[in-house]
Amino acid sequence: MAAFKNAKQLADHRKKVVASRPENRKAIAVCAGTGCKAFGSYKLLDAFKKELKKRKLDRKVELRATGCHGFCERGPLVLFFPEGMLYQRVQVKDVEEIVKQTVVKEKVIDRLLYQDPTTGKKHKKEEDIPFYKHQARLVLKNNGLIDPTSIDDYIRIGGYNSLVKALGMGPEKVLKEVKAAKLRGRGGAGFPAGIKWETCRNTESDKRYVICNADEGDPGAFMDRSVLEGNPHSVVEGMLIGAYAIGADEGYVYVRQEYPLAVERLEIALDAARKQGLLGKNILGSGFGFDIHINRGGGAFVCGEESALIASIEGHRGVPKRRPPYPAVCGLWGKPTNINNVETWANVPPIIDRGAKWFASIGTQGSTGTKIFSLVGKVNNTGLVEVPMGMTLREIVFDIGGGIPGGKKFKAVQTGGPSGGCLPEKKLDVPVDFDTLLREGAMMGSGGMIVMDEDTCMVDLAKYFLRFLKFESCGNCTSCRDGLMRLHELLVDIAAGRGTEATIDLVEELAQVVRDTSLCALGSTAANPVLSTLRYFRDEYEAHVLKKRCPAGVCKELITFRIDPKTCNGCTLCRVRCPQEAVVGKKGQVHKIIQKKCIKCGICKDVCNQDAVIVE
Amino acid sequence: MSTAIAKQAHAVLKNHPRDEPSALVNVLHDIQDEFRYLPEEALRLASEHLQISTAQVFGVASFFKGFHLKPRGEHICTVCMGTACHVRGAPRLLEQAERDLGISSGQTTPDLQFTIEEVNCVGACALGPLVIVDGEYNGNMTPHRLTKLVNKIQKKKGK
Numbered sequence: 001m002a003a004f005k006n007a008k009q010l011a012d013h014r015k016k017v018v019a020s021r022p023e024n025r026k027a028i029a030v031c032a033g034t035g036c037k038a039f040g041s042y043k044l045l046d047a048f049k050k051e052l053k054k055r056k057l058d059r060k061v062e063l064r065a066t067g068c069h070g071f072c073e074r075g076p077l078v079l080f081f082p083e084g085m086l087y088q089r090v091q092v093k094d095v096e097e098i099v100k101q102t103v104v105k106e107k108v109i110d111r112l113l114y115q116d117p118t119t120g121k122k123h124k125k126e127e128d129i130p131f132y133k134h135q136a137r138l139v140l141k142n143n144g145l146i147d148p149t150s151i152d153d154y155i156r157i158g159g160y161n162s163l164v165k166a167l168g169m170g171p172e173k174v175l176k177e178v179k180a181a182k183l184r185g186r187g188g189a190g191f192p193a194g195i196k197w198e199t200c201r202n203t204e205s206d207k208r209y210v211i212c213n214a215d216e217g218d219p220g221a222f223m224d225r226s227v228l229e230g231n232p233h234s235v236v237e238g239m240l241i242g243a244y245a246i247g248a249d250e251g252y253v254y255v256r257q258e259y260p261l262a263v264e265r266l267e268i269a270l271d272a273a274r275k276q277g278l279l280g281k282n283i284l285g286s287g288f289g290f291d292i293h294i295n296r297g298g299g300a301f302v303c304g305e306e307s308a309l310i311a312s313i314e315g316h317r318g319v320p321k322r323r324p325p326y327p328a329v330c331g332l333w334g335k336p337t338n339i340n341n342v343e344t345w346a347n348v349p350p351i352i353d354r355g356a357k358w359f360a361s362i363g364t365q366g367s368t369g370t371k372i373f374s375l376v377g378k379v380n381n382t383g384l385v386e387v388p389m390g391m392t393l394r395e396i397v398f399d400i401g402g403g404i405p406g407g408k409k410f411k412a413v414q415t416g417g418p419s420g421g422c423l424p425e426k427k428l429d430v431p432v433d434f435d436t437l438l439r440e441g442a443m444m445g446s447g448g449m450i451v452m453d454e455d456t457c458m459v460d461l462a463k464y465f466l467r468f469l470k471f472e473s474c475g476n477c478t479s480c481r482d483g484l485m486r487l488h489e490l491l492v493d494i495a496a497g498r499g500t501e502a503t504i505d506l507v508e509e510l511a512q513v514v515r516d517t518s519l520c521a522l523g524s525t526a527a528n529p530v531l532s533t534l535r536y537f538r539d540e541y542e543a544h545v546l547k548k549r550c551p552a553g554v555c556k557e558l559i560t561f562r563i564d565p566k567t568c569n570g571c572t573l574c575r576v577r578c579p580q581e582a583v584v585g586k587k588g589q590v591h592k593i594i595q596k597k598c599i600k601c602g603i604c605k606d607v608c609n610q611d612a613v614i615v616e
Numbered sequence: 617m618s619t620a621i622a623k624q625a626h627a628v629l630k631n632h633p634r635d636e637p638s639a640l641v642n643v644l645h646d647i648q649d650e651f652r653y654l655p656e657e658a659l660r661l662a663s664e665h666l667q668i669s670t671a672q673v674f675g676v677a678s679f680f681k682g683f684h685l686k687p688r689g690e691h692i693c694t695v696c697m698g699t700a701c702h703v704r705g706a707p708r709l710l711e712q713a714e715r716d717l718g719i720s721s722g723q724t725t726p727d728l729q730f731t732i733e734e735v736n737c738v739g740a741c742a743l744g745p746l747v748i749v750d751g752e753y754n755g756n757m758t759p760h761r762l763t764k765l766v767n768k769i770q771k772k773k774g775k
Contacts, residue, residue, distance in 0.1 A: 034740050038753035072742030219698035222739030257645065257682045258738045298641050298680025301736065315637030315668060317679040376700035376741035383742050414699065448741075450699045464702050468736065471681075577760060579715055601715075602708055603759055 003277025006285040007164040010155070017156045026061045026103065027081040029144060033068025033229055034222075034261055035383075036075035040092070041065075044076055047095040052103075061103055064153075067143040067230015070384035071131055074114060079126065079144055086126040087112035117380065117402065131381045134400045136362065136388045138370045139346045140223075143230035148265050151272035154233040160278055162349035166241045167286045169352075174245040175201065178348065180356035182368045187213055187304070187341035188419065188445045189521070190367070190434035196338055200328040201246045203336040208248040210239055211332065212292075213309060213341040214255040214262065217301040218417025219468065221448035223372035224342035226384055228255070228262035231346070232269035236292065238345030240278070241352055243290045246338050251292040254309050257299055266294060301418070301472035305520050306331075306339045308474065319474045320520035341446065343372060363389030367433035372447055375401050378408065379451040387432075394428040397451055408453040412536070416445030418465045418472075419525035421532025422458065441532040443525070457554035458537040459544050463491040465529035473522065480523030483514040487530065494541060496557040497548040504541050508534060553615040556600045560616055563604075565590045567612035574604035574613065624650055625658035635667045640676055644683055652692075653684040681736075689724045689731035691769055693717075694748040698737030701744035709745055710734065712759035716766050729773065730766075 004010045030036075030045050045065055052058040069077050074088035080102060087098070090112060101107045113122045114129050123129045126144070146153035154160070166174045179194030200208060212235060216224040228235060239251050255263050270292055273279040281289040295313050302308045303318040310332050312318040331337025347369060351359045360368045367389035373396065376382050380402035387396060393413055397403070404410050412422040415432075421442035423430065430436055434444050452461070466488040475481045490507050493499045511527035518524045534541060543549045550558040563574070563583075568590045575583040575591055582598045585591030593604070605613040628646045632639045643666065647658045654677050663673040677683045695701075695710045710732070714720055717730050724731040740746055743755025747762055754765065 034738075034753070035742050035755075038740060038743055038746075038755050072740075075742075216739065217736070219702075219737035220700045220741050221737075222741055225739040258735060293638075295638070296642055296645050297682070298644065298676070299682030299736070300680050312641060312676075313638050315640035315666070315676065316672065317675050374700075374741055376744065377703045382700075417699070448699065450703060452703055456703050461703070464699070468697075472736075474679075579712075601711060601759065602705075606758060607760065 003275065003280075004284055005277065007167070010160060010164065010284065014155050014158075017152045021062070021156065024082050027064055028061060028103070029064045029066045029079040029081065031067070031069050031075060031077040031079075031144065032065040033072070033143075033226060035068065035072030036077055037261070039075040041076040043092055044078070044090060044095065047092045048099070051095050051099045055099060055104070057099070057103065064147045065149075066146060067148045068226040068384065069126075069144040070140060070226070070386075071129075071381065072383040073381050077144075084125050084127070086114060086124070086129070088114050130402065131383070131385070131400055134391075134395060135386050136370050137386045138350055138362070139227060139234070139343060139372060140230075140384065140386045142234070143226065146231065148230050148232055149268045151233060151269070151276060154231070158353070159233055160237055162352040163237050163240050163244075163278070164284065166244055166352050167284060167288065171201070171245045171247065174241060174352065177356045178245070178351060181351045181359040182356075183344065183347055183351060183359070184367060184434060185340055186343035186347070186371065186446065188416070188443070190444060193340055193344055196328050196340070197242065197246050199326070200248075200336045200338040203329050205336050207250075207335045208246055209332045209335055209337040210243045210246060210248045210251045211306075211309070211313075211337060211339040212239055212251065212253040212345050213304065213306065213339050214253055214259070215297045215304045215309060216256060216259075216342070216446055217304040217472075218419075218446045218448045220376055220414075220450045221374050221417060221446045223374055223384055223447055225256075225259050225262050227342050227346050227372075228259070229265050232262075232266045233273065234346045234349055235266075235342055236269055236273055236279070238348035239292060240283070240290055241348050242338065242340070242345065244288050248338065249289050249291075251290065252295055252313055252332070253292060254295045254297060254303070254313060256297045263294060263296060270294070300474075301468075302474045302520070302522050305522060308520070309339065310337065317474070319476050320522075322519060343447075364431065364433050366435050371432070371444070373432075373449045374447060375449050375451065377414075377450040378404055378453040378456065380405050389433045390431045392429050392431055393423065396432065396449065397428070401451065404451070404453045408455065411452045411454050411456055412458070414442075414450040414452065414461070414529075415448065416443035416528070417448050418469050419443060419521060419528055420445045420448075421528045422452075422461070422536060423532075424536040427536075441528070441535055443528070455552055455554070457495075457550055457552035458533040458540045459491065459495050459550070460552075460554045462530045462533045463488065463495055466491055466526070469522065469526045473526075477518045477523055479514050479517040480519075480526065483510060483518075484523075484526055486510060487514065487527070491530070494544050495550070495555040497544060497555075499545040501542075501545060503545060504534070504538075559600065560595060561593055561598055561600060561602070561604060562614050562616065563591050563593055564612045564614050567610050569610055569612075571609065573607045573609070577603050577607050579603065621651070621655050621657045622661065625655075625661045628658075629661060629665045632665070634665055637666055637668050640666055640668065640673065641680070644673075644677055644680075648683060652688045653686060656685075687724065687728065689729050691729060691750055692731050692733060692748075693766070694733045694735050695721075696738050696740070696744065696746040696748070697734045698741060698744070700741035701737075701746055704744045706745040708759055709747055709757055709762055712762050713747070713766070716763050729770070
């Protein structure tokens with residue numbers, strides 16, 4: 001296929017692709033995102049391929065490996081077109097029956113449908129499932145529909161049409177549109193993208209760069225990974241439009257090394273776009289030229305900070321610089337550079353396609369559009385959800401997420417990763433947008449939403465984040481490098497029951513110093529997990545220091561395991577599995593834990609069928 | 617300069633343009649893919665190739681968590697320590713791996729068979745807690761299943 005020389009050739013090609021694959025054609029779409037892949041979706045694809053071939057259906061029914069659908073909890077997911085029916089937890093052994101019944105006879109296999117655990121109702125279509133019903137999918141919309149390795153799939157659904165439109169509008173008008181849409185950066189701070197673009201464009205220079213920040217370092221967030229894996233061309237198109245508006249001719253995508261599949265899919269997408277003349281010189285005959293390089297990260301959280309990221313691309317250690325000057329004025333190799341993250345770039349094509357007015361009508365006044373959250377932790381429906389800004393936490397956690405598993409009690413939701421904070425039950429009706437979250441002591445961050453139940457200890461969680469941040473501090477500022485180390489030590493003391501009330505006060509004081517005196521966002525927000533848990537869960541801290549108790553039963557030094565003689569039936573399972581031989585007892589008789597030997601690994605509690613192991 | 621390492625390193629470096637500092641992290645990844653760690657000799661060659669000081673190369677190599685300056689085991693057991701995995705019990709998995717293999721996180725068994733590593737998050741949070749063994753993602757892990765998995769690999773080796 002030759003490169004498109006102008007917009008008409010692209011449009012003609014689209015017509016051809018659409019005609020070759022009519023809407024009512026049968027297709028099977030197997031999710032091949034990282035989650036479903038781990039559940040065996042590649043084996044499933046092979047099985048479908050074989051089965052279709054065996055029945056000589058391989059030319060009639062299209063088999064597609066798509067990006068992440070978001071509902072990772074129920075993977076592997078398989079969608080059937082044109083009906084849009086969803087099967088979940090599909091296994092290789094189901095394939096023959098599926099082809100025979102569902103594909104050939106168009107019969108539904110009941111057991112593979114999603115069943116709502118609360119109502120018991122079964123749902124056929126993806127859009128009827130509560131997990132999807134309450135979402136507004138703008139960026140993730142096409143993830144389940146297209147094969148991310150096929151540029152034709154993207155072109156078929158209107159891909160690169162926004163680029164054509166932008167090239168016709170001229171850079172100023174494109175910029176005006178993005179500004180009017182009030183698009184805010186989805187990477188954390190929520191800075192208005194249009195203003196950043198404008199600053200970069202207005203800085204006098206012979207060269208400008210655009211960068212896509214795909215160093216999604218917040219543990220517990222994976223929307224950028226899913227967008228890159230599932231719809232890489234949407235990011236490429238967004239960057240193209242941005243580069244055109246800003247006047248840049250070179251771009252970088254900085255991807256975490258922990259996301260090998262995203263790198264692979266992006267490489268394929270870039271190659272295809274180059275071959276089709278959508279990257280390179282004189283794109284679609286417009287005179288505008290642009291190309292993109294991929295840079296892999298090395299596993300440093302701080303490289304999500306833009307000046308550290310730039311240092312890393314330049315071949316240096318990822319240490320942040322003082323700002324201003326901001327990268328939009330003086331960035332990569334000293335040139336004006338515009339950095340946005342994956343989700344922000346992926347929002348650009350729909351804005352150009354449907355207009356700023358439409359985009360700004362979604363969400364709230366201050367935070368327009370949608371936001372993708374990764375809803376994870378102690379929640380029934382884990383996965384990626386995309387909702388309009390301003391939805392309440394309660395709607396996200398309970399209506400979409402289906403609440404807490406095992407009938408446990410909700411305790412808190414942690415948003416914004418290590419820079420964010422925890423919000424308790426009484427804040428569940430807070431609308432989720434950039435400004436409200438900040439006001440409540442948390443932050444949007446890149447959209448991680450970790451749900452915690454009564455079994456999560458908030459002191460342990462704060463300790464966890466500080467351990468994380470202490471290792472990830474680049475070491476530049478004393479307050480961050482040493483302050484976080486000391487803070488972590490203090491929390492270890494509290495968790496071990498060695499703390500006093502004075503320790504809590506010291507933690508609070510030190511946290512404020514680290515916040516106020518560190519250069520970059522890593523240090524200045526590092527105290528958030530401590531300060532927000534102290535703000536809402538001070539009683540838990542106090543239980544650790546005053547009563548020497550861990551109410552959630554997590555902190556090892558403060559808990560003991562014992563076997564309830566009334567419930568133990570002497571099945572020996574715990575005795576056999578205990579790695580320390582700390583459990584004694586004969587078959588059929590009540591077992592006992594020898595406390596001296598017990599290392600509190602919790603295996604006995606895991607394996608007990610009778611729920612006889614008690615943690616106190 | 618020796619030999620086998622230099623030869624392999626040259627083969628890796630020739631895929632990257634000379635005098636291009638921005639390729640450093642990518643080059644380090646490729647070297648590590650080849651050797652499972654970053655041998656000093658290969659780092660010196662990389663510094664020559666890209667025309668950046670050995671100090672800078674070493675600085676970058678030691679800065680990033682993803683790079684290893686010591687030889688690693690043939691099998692890498694990576695425990696995800698992301699927040700979602702943490703609240704679902706990742707620390708217990710790490711302890712189990714440490715007990716089973718008799719080494720601490722970050723260490724390699726003396727026979728160079730296993731290395732235990734931690735990763736901050738691999739973005740497969742819905743499957744947590746998660747352990748990656750030799751690139752395979754094992755979701756919803758329990759300490760007991762992890763032991764079985766490790767035993768299986770050790771047995772295979774024994775045969």
